[in-house]
Amino acid sequence: MVASMFPTVRPRRLRRTASIRSLVRETTLAPSDLILPLFFADFLTEAKPVASMPGVDQLPVSAAAEQARQAAKLGLGGVILFGLPKVKDARGEAACDPNGPVPRAVAAMKDAAPDLVVITDTCVDEYTDHGHCGILKKDARGEMVVDNDATLDVLARSAVAQAKAGADIVAPSDMMDGRVGAIRRALDDESMSDIAILSYSVKYASAFYGPFRDAADCAPQFGDRAGYQMDPGNGREALRELELDIAEGADMVMVKPALPYLDVLWRVRQATTLPVGAYNFSGEYAMIKAAAAAGMIDEKRATMEALTSIRRAGADFILTYHAPDVARWLGA
Numbered sequence: 001m002v003a004s005m006f007p008t009v010r011p012r013r014l015r016r017t018a019s020i021r022s023l024v025r026e027t028t029l030a031p032s033d034l035i036l037p038l039f040f041a042d043f044l045t046e047a048k049p050v051a052s053m054p055g056v057d058q059l060p061v062s063a064a065a066e067q068a069r070q071a072a073k074l075g076l077g078g079v080i081l082f083g084l085p086k087v088k089d090a091r092g093e094a095a096c097d098p099n100g101p102v103p104r105a106v107a108a109m110k111d112a113a114p115d116l117v118v119i120t121d122t123c124v125d126e127y128t129d130h131g132h133c134g135i136l137k138k139d140a141r142g143e144m145v146v147d148n149d150a151t152l153d154v155l156a157r158s159a160v161a162q163a164k165a166g167a168d169i170v171a172p173s174d175m176m177d178g179r180v181g182a183i184r185r186a187l188d189d190e191s192m193s194d195i196a197i198l199s200y201s202v203k204y205a206s207a208f209y210g211p212f213r214d215a216a217d218c219a220p221q222f223g224d225r226a227g228y229q230m231d232p233g234n235g236r237e238a239l240r241e242l243e244l245d246i247a248e249g250a251d252m253v254m255v256k257p258a259l260p261y262l263d264v265l266w267r268v269r270q271a272t273t274l275p276v277g278a279y280n281f282s283g284e285y286a287m288i289k290a291a292a293a294a295g296m297i298d299e300k301r302a303t304m305e306a307l308t309s310i311r312r313a314g315a316d317f318i319l320t321y322h323a324p325d326v327a328r329w330l331g332a
């Protein structure tokens, strides 16, 4: 059947020149599709490079205004902020401090670039001394586990502190059941019904988060996150998480990681009309940087191809540490 169409049909006709290829290209990348993650630390006075993520720094809060102006100038879709507090405790209370690094950085950024979309990551792992994404308790067998329901309160109070500082969107990344609803109710109770929730609806327990845990200083001090993040073998379960978050009031949803889970991203895209994001996370970034530094791949082409693939799989926007480089490559 297909064989008989040749020589009449020749797909190569549309690949002949760069301008024809550009005319028929299905997926494009623009700076406005990209969200840059930034790490603000309370205790720094100057930028401190993250060893495993070349080009990424932990930043002092005093750098926030300049970062906002740069992101706006590059035309980025937005930024997402993570915080490193001076003091950590078992419950992650520093995540709710209105004078913590994230609320202060948010306020400075909105002041410097009012139109820049500022998103805050809502989770306690950077704020707990044990590095888990919630408050701990002993289960019936005496094992330490994350107490889902007790964690909802600290998450909701953290989201409120972030929104009061001026965040446009809060993004819970903890994977506790019921957190989207708890955050929605807390924001509404504080008359912030116009603040949107971007849920990390589908977040896997990935081996590739290592570099982020250096950047955000949040490696779990014991065990792992498999008791709350998703099992890499599961695809249908992603649709169940999606359904629940939508029912609880999520305005936008996200899949994370991106590249090893493009099939999941595609399924989520088919299953919802909400905006869908993907997190091209630390391990994906570190691998491209390391391979490029070793002379194994062309950094620019590999990065553009990886991000285009994430868009093709269904992402409306991508959280990526490559955002400033890509914006410059695109001529911003």
Ligand code: PBG
Pocket: 121, 122, 123, 124, 125, 126, 133, 173, 174, 208, 209, 210, 211, 212, 213, 280, 281, 282, 283
């Ligand atoms: C949790 C959180 C993590 C990332 C985003 N939010 C870390 C984790 O789940 O261990 C990872 C981001 C990345 O790897 O780039 N606050």
